[in-house]
Amino acid sequence: MIDRNHLEILRAVDDAGSLTAAAETLHLTQSALSHSIRKLEASLNTRLWIRDGRRLRLTQAGEYLLALARRVLPQLEHAETVVSEIARGQRGILRIGMECHPCYQWLLKVVQPYLAQWPDVDVDVKQKFQFGGIGALFGHDIDLLVTPDPLDRPGLRFEPVFDYELVLAVARQHPLAGQDWVGPEALAQETLITYPVPVERLDIFTRFFLPAQAGPARHKVIETTDIMLQMVAAGRGVTALPGWLVAEYGQSLPIVPVRLGAHGLDKQIFLGRREQDQGIDYLEAFMALARAVRWDP
């Protein structure tokens, strides 16, 4: 059984040139080393050194193990520093869950400077959860959750990170394009495009159509924001998205925002995390950065 000690001894003896000198560097006595190597040789049933007078010369087996030591020991030593960095929150993998489709653009603006600030932290973004975002947080599948629904459960903490207005995106030549705002009934003949999520999680339904007991003529789902807005620009439907996002895309596509209802649909996005993770530096840093990044498209 080759143990770490044995590799340390092999390396030290090779570096120092003699047992006595090696014992010095290992803070042991020569006797201890002599015992150890004798035991190792016995367990391997091979000589690792040839006693040539008072000089120790490695056998081929010894040479092989020395090479192993020089290969493996640095890995162990490096691992110790890495673990200590992880322990101090200087390094790790930050796994972020997203329950808010259009927030991806915002997330990118936070992640970009974050990665620069924390070169030893990897960021992973997940969008599918078997038991919902909250479940993923509890199950340690993710460490942070970007969501519009801050379920206040014990053990979790949510914090608002940015506000925006949900607006209707329509093609520039659409009849509604000139209006100050639209009511639910004005969309009765329209095709509504949304992300493929349950209707009860779409604010355009829960806070706009349902209260008025109205609805769009047709409802299509599309996975990606880009294609969705291409469709809108082509006059194939309308969609509800964050105002800043519509404004951004409005620079390259013929689409314009229209307020939903007389007072608009205001929305808040929250960042949730486990309470027990408090004190992990790289996680706190992400929260701080998320608060600091003002959304100013």
Next chain:
Amino acid sequence: MIDRNHLEILRAVDDAGSLTAAAETLHLTQSALSHSIRKLEASLNTRLWIRDGRRLRLTQAGEYLLALARRVLPQLEHAETVVSEIARGQRGILRIGMECHPCYQWLLKVVQPYLAQWPDVDVDVKQKFQFGGIGALFGHDIDLLVTPDPLDRPGLRFEPVFDYELVLAVARQHPLAGQDWVGPEALAQETLITYPVPVERLDIFTRFFLPAQAGPARHKVIETTDIMLQMVAAGRGVTALPGWLVAEYGQSLPIVPVRLGAHGLDKQIFLGRREQDQGIDYLEAFMALARAVRWDP
């Protein structure tokens, strides 16, 4: 201090899924594992597992060390089998020293089948020795010595492996080419080409010229056999080489052999090794093969 035990435990717990099951596979008690991991966590100052009810889940630090374990442990295990193979003489590096320039061709004929028979043995050939071939054997710089001079020292063993006749190689149109044999005085006007070794180690001098108190007109040294025989073929000199070697080159170059002296210069090549190396399988195997390979150019 991350020890091999710790990595074994990490891997076993991950494989088995629980401490109790892991203890089973490691032939330890659950208590022992619990103590060990507690101590490891204390020494690293980090939790490696999160106690989630009665389930153990790895932390990021734990995941990192688990990856380390899966990377490093196989290396250690492999090393153990390799060392045991080396110990049993099934694997190693066979370092062969050459003190006989033209024997290289012969060595190749031995090494070729040897490498096929012993895929885990590497062969290295050295030709320069700080303290001579014998010194290299004693100093463990080489394991075998191919030499014409079997110095019989205690601790070493020499064994003849093949005989040949040293002949004079001359160009086909050379005046001596037709002769049955030449005497030393017949070369008094010739240029002799040899390898760059001391004259006292050249049989053409020690056994041919010196006894007759004669010598060649000029003496040139050339490193390689190929160039040497190119020179001979061009009529720029003559040289003494093994008969079989001259015969072999004679097929592609206009050179012919001429006997040195009326009875020829017979020569023996020996293979020397340390007595203490007796019992190393791959070394014995080489000796056996060397004896078996009949030189039949």
Next chain:
DNA sequence: GCGGCAATGATCGATCGGAATCATCTGGAA
């Protein structure tokens, strides 16, 4: 409440490391 799992505390023993000593080698001086 029971069964299974992990944590804990006490205890025993094997192992490891150290002090002292022995055996041997090296290198320099006579």
Next chain:
DNA sequence: TTCCAGATGATTCCGATCGATCATTGCCGC
């Protein structure tokens, strides 16, 4: 060359420490 001093590794013995076990507790999930 011989001989001696210094250095180096091996060995023996012994004590401290570490590791493993037993017995038990605590806790969770069915």
